Amino acid sequence: MLTILTIAGFDPSGGAGILADIKTFAAMGCFGTAAITSITSQNTQAVYGAYHQSAEVLMAQIEPVVADFEIAAVKTGMLPTGETILAATEAIYRHSLPNVVIDPVIRSTSGFDLIDEAAMRCLITHLLPLADVITPNLVEAERLTQHEVRDLTGMKRAAHGIYELCETGSYSRVGRRAVLVKGGHLAGDAVDVLYDGRELREFRSPRIETTSTHGTGCTLSAAIAALLAKGFDLNSAVERAKCYINDALRTAPGLGHGAGPLNHMAPVTE
Numbered sequence: 076m077l078t079i080l081t082i083a084g085f086d087p088s089g090g091a092g093i094l095a096d097i098k099t100f101a102a103m104g105c106f107g108t109a110a111i112t113s114i115t116s117q118n119t120q121a122v123y124g125a126y127h128q129s130a131e132v133l134m135a136q137i138e139p140v141v142a143d144f145e146i147a148a149v150k151t152g153m154l155p156t157g158e159t160i161l162a163a164t165e166a167i168y169r170h171s172l173p174n175v176v177i178d179p180v181i182r183s184t185s186g187f188d189l190i191d192e193a194a195m196r197c198l199i200t201h202l203l204p205l206a207d208v209i210t211p212n213l214v215e216a217e218r219l220t221q222h223e224v225r226d227l228t229g230m231k232r233a234a235h236g237i238y239e240l241c242e243t244g245s246y247s248r249v250g251r252r253a254v255l256v257k258g259g260h261l262a263g264d265a266v267d268v269l270y271d272g273r274e275l276r277e278f279r280s281p282r283i284e285t286t287s288t289h290g291t292g293c294t295l296s297a298a299i300a301a302l303l304a305k306g307f308d309l310n311s312a313v314e315r316a317k318c319y320i321n322d323a324l325r326t327a328p329g330l331g332h333g334a335g336p337l338n339h340m341a342p343v344t345e
């Protein structure tokens with residue numbers, strides 16, 4: 076069974092973070108392992124706080140897992156501080172972990188900042204250049220490029236811009252490097268834009284009207300990591316991950332009183 080590692084935050088309500096990732100890996104038939112960067116206090120209505128872990132605690136979780144398992148893909152989510160970003164970067168680099176999916180988590184849907192400004196710089200210079208895929212939403216694309224991203228044209232510009240941001244990193248290895256800018260927050264069809272340095276592709280799916288959107292980004296990036304581990308090329312992995320997300324949104328269990336979780340156990344069509 077393929078083993079995947081998520082390095083991300085803990086959301087006790089189960090909609091986002093490592094719990095979402097682990098359920099997604101399981102839905103994809105993979106074995107999930109996890110290292111926690113921050114323990115958050117939240118439910119479907121709000122994020123109330125976050126207790127960030129030190130680099131030492133993060134490394135102490137990652138090292139025994141990568142020493143014991145052959146990791147087929149790694150996904151990062153909430154990396155709230157410079158030291159957690161550096162620890163994740165070190166682990167990915169030193170162990171040459173394959174199929175690196177970086178979800179550059181910046182803010183919760185409810186408006187809670189999940190990363191500080193110094194950490195943003197650190198993310199760009201150290202971690203992003205190691206990525207095989209980076210999956211920003213519109214807000215994250217704006218923060219990374221320092222330009223407004225309000226429509227499809229802006230998304231395409233941001234995909235190029237983020238790709239170029241990763242040209243030079245502080246580590247010698249570079250990933251396959253592709254950027255998926257997610258347009259789910261715009262009106263109309265959900266259109267995502269994928270740029271891999273050569274081609275720009277659009278992925279379009281019908282908008283699903285639901286308030287159960289908590290952890291959509293976490294779930295999508297976890298699904299892409301699992302599908303890359305299984306050997307799908309990037310275009311097929313994104314296409315299949317989007318189908319899975321649509322089914323997970325459509326069949327969301329309607330839990331909680333705010334932005335509810337998806338149905339992570341939605342069937343996967345391959």
Ligand code: PXL
Nearest residue numbers: 084085086091092153180183
């Ligand atoms: O969806 C972004 C996100 C990622 N990771 C954790 C979170 C959230 C949003 O709340 O709590 C742990």
